[in-house]
Amino acid sequence: MTGHAHPVDAERVRRARERVPAAEDVGRLTAVLGLLADPTRARVLHALEEVQELCVGDTALALDVTEDAAGYALRVLRTAGLVSRRKEGRVVFYRLADGFPRPLLEHCLRQLTSLTRDQEED
Template sequence: MHLVPADRAGRRIIDDHRVCDAIAAVGDSGDVARWAGRFAVLSDPNRLALLLAIHAAAPISVTDLSVATGMNDAAVSQALRLLRTGGLVTGERTGRVIRYRLADPVIHSLLHLVRPPHEAP
């Protein structure tokens, strides 16, 4: 029971090795919060659609993302602003056009699980 914090040491435990395994799996609360933030971004259907489109067709512009997802340019730009702030995508400017690609390798791997590139619907 070496992993049980002192403030929980007095609680009833049935399987101490399972409690230690569970505490180790939860890990650092900061890491849990960062993962929750990633999942919060993925929980919005429009942002997820954008990430899937970027995953399959990067680098891709706002206008092209708008056509691909059925969203208007303003909505795409707003969602991309959140995705950039969260470090999930990055933009490359060529003249007046900014094209986006994934910046987070973990999200890239997760998107492979959601829908591998060029998978038929």
């Protein structure tokens, strides 16, 4: 609690309290956003958005990273539930998980990238 004896704007405080997500939900959100803080994992998600499905080797070639780096990124993203996989013989293909919020990639992350790029140019 703060040192305020009374809220400056009681109505805004009430609305904020009603609409701010629970700490547990925000904890899950920040954990997912933390996964996206890794450049390889973020690029994997973008690549899967563009071509729908890739195996580890093709992911590595597309991102110009090692197969170990691509495989690790895909494993972390799969464990988090952001990516799913299917096997075809000995080859495992990865894709964005059903229900993945595509606007996150299509708009939000690209917009944030652009916003931060604009700040660097100023």
